Amino acid sequence: MQNDDDSSLFQAAVRGARPIGHDRADTGKPRLDIRRITEQRTNATSATNETKVDGLSDQFVIDVGAEDPLHWVRDGVQESQIRKLKAGQVAFEGSLDLHGLTVEKAREQLWAFIAEACRYEIRCVRITHGKAARIDGRRPLIKSHVNTWLRQHPQVLGFASCLPKHGGTGAVYVMLKRTMLEGRDE
Template identity: 60%
Template sequence: MNQDQDDADELELFRQATQGVRPIQVDQADTGKPRVDPAQLQSRRARAVEGKQAIRVDGLSDQFVIDVHPEEELAWAANGVQDGQLRRLKSGQIPFDGSIDLHGMTVDRARDLLWEFIDEATRIEVRCVRITHGKAQRKDGRKPILKSHVNTWLRQHPKVLAFTSCLPRHGGTGSVYVLLRREMLEGRDD
């Protein structure tokens, strides 16, 4: 067999195989991605901008969150807090009169509840509270989000004098004792 005969046989086989096939009209591939409606896209963009413009008046910033490790002990004191006071807090010698459990919550929800909790505690003149933030030993190796945020927020809160990780029986590194500033109210004898 010669080359021309082979080419003719292949051409005939090709014609038989493609018999009944119509040429495509659109030469763009369908990637399977849903088509985006421009009006819906504009609406989503507008909502995203609105969310970013919401102003928090609580004074707690999330801009520079200090990352902490799950087992890291936390300790901080404002200027003027004596070392002995911080040691007493750390050793659990200052009893806590209120407690809140934030772990498992979203950052926004935890922030709102933390602010309300500290506000209420200072209003009724509680001296020390316990905040449970959890340790969130994450499988992806990232730092615990809520523990890091609580650590940052407490440093910024105007009513917080000091905080330190709890004793193991009160939650260990998954909780903190928080020493609060008290207002001297009229008629108080102490």
């Protein structure tokens, strides 16, 4: 009988083998350190209640939704300029992407980017903040902070959510102050 031979061959082959103590396969990938990831997320989302030297404060962050369009204008800015900005008719000459950054890193990069744009007398830039569908169901973190910071920045005249082809509600056009350089007419 062949079945008895197969069975005895199998028994001989596994003699001395011990059962495995766990039911997980080793895929070769390193295991996720859940504690470290949780700590990084907490550090990235915890607000520091102090005003930074750069002037961008987190003491009061305006919470906005993922699909909420952003719009703000400083007093004294011509409505026609803001209409053009909202319609995407003011060409942006620089772009900054803040996806995946911590709040502090995003703040640093935003401040440095606007400072450089102002140094080159750039009128309009695009800031991509993303919409960040968060696991915990809370509002988008970077988008909310960018909305708050841009209102505080002394060089920002106004901002509006981009057209869909430029990022939609995941990005904003930002109009900046300029001191007229010699030989430039506008």
